[in-house]
Amino acid sequence: MTPLRRAVDLPSPSAPPQCHKPFTVGVLSNRDFRRILEWTRPDGTLTGLRDVVVARIMTPVDRVVTVPPEASLLDVARLIIRRKIGCVPVVTDAARPCGILGQKDVMRALITLAMGADAR
Numbered sequence: 001m002t003p004l005r006r007a008v009d010l011p012s013p014s015a016p017p018q019c020h021k022p023f024t025v026g027v028l029s030n031r032d033f034r035r036i037l038e039w040t041r042p043d044g045t046l047t048g049l050r051d052v053v054v055a056r057i058m059t060p061v062d063r064v065v066t067v068p069p070e071a072s073l074l075d076v077a078r079l080i081i082r083r084k085i086g087c088v089p090v091v092t093d094a095a096r097p098c099g100i101l102g103q104k105d106v107m108r109a110l111i112t113l114a115m116g117a118d119a120r
Contacts, residue, residue, distance in 0.1 A: 026058040030086060033057070066091040069098055073113070077106045 035057055040046055066089045067076055076088060080103055087102035 025055075026060045027064050027089065028054055028058045032059055064089060067101070068092065073106065073109055076101055077110060080106060 036046070036049070036052070065079065065083055065085060067079065069090055069092065071090075079088060087100050089100050090098045092098060
């Protein structure tokens with residue numbers, strides 16, 4: 001299984017956790033893709049993209065920011081803002097991914113909680 005396939009296999013944030021796939025290689029983020037732009041020539045062209053492998057641009061697992069399933073929503077929101085990241089893999093103590101929390105997921109949950117508090 002390739003690193004890209006592992007990322008695609010992670011359940012969506014609305015799916016129930018299924019902690020069964022090891023998280024051993026790394027992740028491929030928007031920031032990683034943007035790094036390819038550094039290879040742009042002065043004339044604006046990019047060459048050799050067909051030969052680029054995921055491992056060359058991905059964030060290695062030792063640099064991936066993760067949270068445990070029991071992390072508080074507020075702590076995840078602070079982490080996303082502080083680290084300027086778009087999403088955070090949710091990983092068990094056994095280093096198995098359970099899901100991904102993105103900026104939109106966190107905002108949606110915070111708004112839902114805030115609206116519920118206003119309704120009381």
